[in-house]
Amino acid sequence: MDQLVDDLQTETTTVRTMLGSDLDAVVHIDSEASGRRRPRYFELMLQRALQFAGLQVSLVAIVDGALAGYLIASLYYGEYGITEPSASIDAIGVAAHVRRQRVGHSLLQQLRSNLAAIGVTTIRTEVDWDDFDLLPFFSSEGFAPSKRICLELECRDNVRTR
């Protein structure tokens, strides 16, 4: 599998490509934020990110020798009517004890630099409108509402709408 080698090192934070062996630490950080352990969810997301993507773009941040943040991203080539190569951030999390120390910023900066190197011009993500951690973070990183809107349908009741 190809790997992006242009990893970032700042004074306190090192960012490197995510490995399968990072799973436990990623699950732990997510459980701090979500309040529940979701190993299967992350295992599947990691498997997809590590095995099926032509190019591995997911990253982890190391602070004081320990995994302190993760960013899981996918590449898209022409899917969903989007013609230019683009990327989506599927999940991002920073360990509670190092939040607001630019770890998330370092992850995003490294992602942007790696994606620019392979010609990806747009990064998309979805955030709950009332997520007051992620929204200001993405806003401060330069993200803005997209022209594309997200639609959803509750298919539980199998009700015809027309």
Ligand SMILES: CC(C)(COP(=O)(O)OP(=O)(O)OC[C@H]1O[C@@H](n2cnc3c(N)ncnc32)[C@H](O)[C@@H]1OP(=O)(O)O)[C@@H](O)C(=O)NCCC(=O)NCCS
């Ligand atoms: C959101 C998150 C990824 C940000 O990572 P971080 O390393 O703490 O963020 P940074 O220090 O890089 O922040 C960069 C800028 O974003 C903004 N920002 C980040 N978190 C913020 C918050 N909670 N409130 C307001 N602004 C915030 C600030 O402008 C900040 O710059 P500043 O600290 O100089 O003011 C992290 O707080 C987190 O993991 N939160 C939980 C997320 C979650 O619930 N994930 C579920 C799985 S998807």
